[in-house]
Amino acid sequence: MNNFITYNYEDVIPSNLSSKTIIMIGRADDYMKRFDLGIKAIKYIVKEIPDCEMKIISNLYGANYLMNLVEKLNLKKNIQFVGFTLNPEIYYKNASLHIFPSIIECFPMVLSETKIYGIPNIIVGIDYVSTAKGGVININDDDPENIAEEAIKILKNYNYRKKLSEEARESMKNSKMN
Numbered sequence: 001m002n003n004f005i006t007y008n009y010e011d012v013i014p015s016n017l018s019s020k021t022i023i024m025i026g027r028a029d030d031y032m033k034r035f036d037l038g039i040k041a042i043k044y045i046v047k048e049i050p051d052c053e054m055k056i057i058s059n060l061y062g063a064n065y066l067m068n069l070v071e072k073l074n075l076k077k078n079i080q081f082v083g084f085t086l087n088p089e090i091y092y093k094n095a096s097l098h099i100f101p102s103i104i105e106c107f108p109m110v111l112s113e114t115k116i117y118g119i120p121n122i123i124v125g126i127d128y129v130s131t132a133k134g135g136v137i138n139i140n141d142d143d144p145e146n147i148a149e150e151a152i153k154i155l156k157n158y159n160y161r162k163k164l165s166e167e168a169r170e171s172m173k174n175s176k177m178n
Helices: 035-048 064-072 109-116 144-156 158-177
Strands: 021-025 053-057 079-081 097-100 121-124 136-139
Touching: 021 035, 021 109, 035 053, 035 064, 035 097, 035 144, 064 079, 097 109, 097 144, 109 121, 109 158, 121 144, 136 144, 136 158, 144 158
Parallel strands: 021 053, 021 097, 053 079, 097 121, 121 136
Antiparallel strands: none
16 A cells, blocks of 8 residues: 555645745654754755744654754754644645655655645655655755755745645645555
């Protein structure tokens, strides 16, 4: 089975891609999810896009090391820890990018969810998952600068962002029908 979509495709209103908001969603306390790579990438992104912000949607228990990293990198004005929510779609409505730096996944629900909302994704080395195609950029190394470089391309070019958004949605529509 290639798709466990938790949202009805026809009922989803895609992101308007209007902001410079990046989201990261998942278990921030799990070192294998590597949220630190996304946070380190923001350090480079804000040099090019100062009004860029990241929202980390996660239970914050055990994520003190990430909060300390944000403080150490002087990124408190650019990164917001919003905590856990049963309704992440409130953050999907105008997000322009999802960074998914997890090192190991089986079937990443959050990747499916962000794609159905038309949010472009950057993944780091998990091109083997079935949802890794369509609106997804795969970085095959752990260098935050390379993640930032791709993020900047997406955030600075609305037409490219929109193209990735459409590819993401289309890939989810196609996988739903298979």
